[in-house]
Amino acid sequence: xxxxxxxxxxxxxxxxxxxxxxxxxxxxxxxxxxxxxxxxxxxxxxxxxxxxxxxxxxxxxxxxxxxxxxxxxxxxxxxxxxxxxxxxxxxxxxxxxxxxxxxxxxxxxxxxxxxxxxxxxxxxxxxxxxxxxxxxxxxxxxxxxxxxxxxxxxxxxxxxxxxxxxxxxxxxxxxxxxxxxxxxxxxxxxxxxxxxxxxxxxxxxxxxxxxxxxxxxxxxxxxxxxxxxxxxxxxxxxxxxxxxxxxxxxxxxxxxxxxxxxxxxxxxxxxxxxxxxxxxxxxxxxxxxxxxxxxxxxxxxxxxxxxxxxxxxxxxxxxxxxxxxxxx
Numbered sequence: 367x368x369x370x371x372x373x374x375x376x377x378x379x380x381x382x383x384x385x386x387x388x389x390x391x392x393x394x395x396x397x398x399x400x401x402x403x404x405x406x407x408x409x410x411x412x413x414x415x416x417x418x419x420x421x422x423x424x425x426x427x428x429x430x431x432x433x434x435x436x437x438x439x440x441x442x443x444x445x446x447x448x449x450x451x452x453x454x455x456x457x458x459x460x461x462x463x464x465x466x467x468x469x470x471x472x473x474x475x476x477x478x479x480x481x482x483x484x485x486x487x488x489x490x491x492x493x494x495x496x497x498x499x500x501x502x503x504x505x506x507x508x509x510x511x512x513x514x515x516x517x518x519x520x521x522x523x524x525x526x527x528x529x530x531x532x533x534x535x536x537x538x539x540x541x542x543x544x545x546x547x548x549x550x551x552x553x554x555x556x557x558x559x560x561x562x563x564x565x566x567x568x569x570x571x572x573x574x575x576x577x578x579x580x581x582x583x584x585x586x587x588x589x590x591x592x593x594x595x596x597x598x599x600x601x602x603x604x605x606x607x608x609x610x611x612x613x614x615x616x617x618x619x620x621x622x623x624x625x626x627x628x629x630x631x632x633x634x635x636x637x638x639x640x641x642x643x644x645x646x647x648x649x650x651x652x653x654x655x656x657x658x659x660x661x662x663x664x665x666x667x668x669x670x671x672x673x674x675x676x677x678x679x680x681x682x683x684x685x686x687x688x689x690x691x692x693x694x
Contacts, residue, residue, distance in 0.1 A: 384518040384526070391514040391527040392534055398511055403535075405508035406466075406492045407542050410441060413490070414462045417443035420451070421468035422476050424525040425532065429468045432536030439540050440549040448476035456480060461488030469493070470512070470528045472500020481505050494532055510535055571658055572651035574691045575672050575681030576602060583608055583679060586615055590626070590636040593618050602684055604669045607642045612678045614671055616642030648673045651680055655693045658683060 372380075410417055417436055421429035429445055436443035446458050448467075459465060465484050467477050472495035481502065484491055493506035496513035503509040512535050518526035543549075576582075582600035584593050586609055596605045597618070607616040618638055626641045648671045649658050658670055662685055672681035 387516065387518040388527045388530045391531050394515065395512060395531045395535060398513075399538075400511070402509045402511065403539070403542075406510055406539065407546065409490050409492060409508055410464050410539075410543055411546055413464045415442075415460050415464070415489075417441055417464050417466055418446050418459050418489070419443060419466045419468070420446045420448045420477060422448055422474045424529050425468040425470060425474070428529050428532045428536065429466070431533060432466070432468075432540070435536060435540045436543070439544040440547045441540065441543050448474070448480060451476070451480045451483075456483055456487075459484060459487055459489050463487075463489045464492060465489050466492045466494065467502055467506070468495075468512075468532055469500075469502055470496040470525065470532070472497040472502040474502070477502060478505075494535060496528055496531075510539075569655040569691055569693055570651065571649055571653050571655055571672055571683065572681070574655055574687045574693070575651060575683040576600070576687070577672075577681040581679070581682055582606060584618075584638060585610070586639050588638045589634070590631070590638055590641060591633055593638040594623070594633075602669060602682055604682065604684070606671050606679050606682060607638055608679050614646065614648060614673055614677055614679050615639070616644045617646035617669075617671060618642045619669065646671060648677070650674070655688055655691065659685075659688055659693060662688075 417433070419429040419433040419436070420426070426445075426447065433443040433445040443466075444458070446455055467481075469477055472493065478501050481491065485505075490507045491505065492508045492510065493502040494510040494512050495503050496511070497503060498509060498511055498513075512528065512531045514527040514531050516522050517524060517528060580600060582596050582602055582605035584596050584605055584607055586607060588607070593605050593607075597603065597620075604617060604619040606614055607618060609615050616639070618641060622641055622643055626636070647661065647665055647667065649661060651672050651674075662668065662670060669682065669684040671679060672683065674680050
């Protein structure tokens with residue numbers, strides 16, 4: 367095997383050629399979508415069991431990803447290796463399942479050999495192949511055409527464009543199902559509770575705010591000295607200013623203190639009502655914590671007061687609380 371070191375220009379040209387071929391393949395697959403895709407979606411929506419995804423070789427790797435995407439977007443699914451199916455794993459398939467079989471040729475012997483057994487169990491079969499005339503396509507209850515004109519491999523042998531097409535069709539299938547089910551951001555978060563995305567979608571302001579005795583607050587008649595003492599005690603770098611009914615009248619922060627100290631001031635006698643920021647920005651406790659982050663970023667502030675529908679103070683939070691909770 368003869369080899370030479372290609373130039374950077376040659377490497378970039380080759381990479382662009384591959385990407386162009388695969389992009390063209392996706393456009394072709396998109397333009398060719400037909401009733402078979404809609405039938406596949408219909409079968410899976412009607413499925414009361416699970417989607418069992420199967421495929422050999424590179425198709426199997428793609429199938430594993432498709433199964434994971436389906437499972438995380440509201441369609442219970444798992445991957446079954448076709449080589450193991452005839453050695454006991456076929457027991458994973460029940461009559462109320464849908465089998466999604468991937469094979470570019472549509473003639474993978476490991477898949478074709480278990481089709482009669484799938485049918486006998488009463489499960490529905492969706493085939494994703496590059497050949498509508500193949501055995502797998504003809505035996506399927508719904509067929510998704512994933513054929514490409516050529517592979518990106520210069521030998522036209524290694525599965526490249528064909529696996530990209532299958533992967534993209536799997537995404538299209540998952541998104542179509544997600545939309546049909548009305549799957550929401552909250553639903554998505556519940557399937558991803560351990561990741562940063564889950565934290566961002568599941569944590570609400572009430573989960574991270576300071577409340578009760580930990581909530582810094584002073585009355586409208588409080589002195590600056592009393593407010594500073596409250597800020598020091600509660601450690602949030604701010605204090606809410608409330609009226610007799612507990613409604614938010616203002617907010618006093620470290621920034622307000624710096625501005626106040628730039629003018630002649632009697633620390634003993636100065637009233638917080640004269641120095642506070644009136645009508646401060648607030649947030650509700652049932653909003654997502656990520657909404658608090660967005661509001662703070664937009665307003666370029668480090669803290670927010672939390673109020674109820676009647677503008678009564680119920681909590682407070684700062685950016686440090688959100689960082690600690692992993693929301694930022």
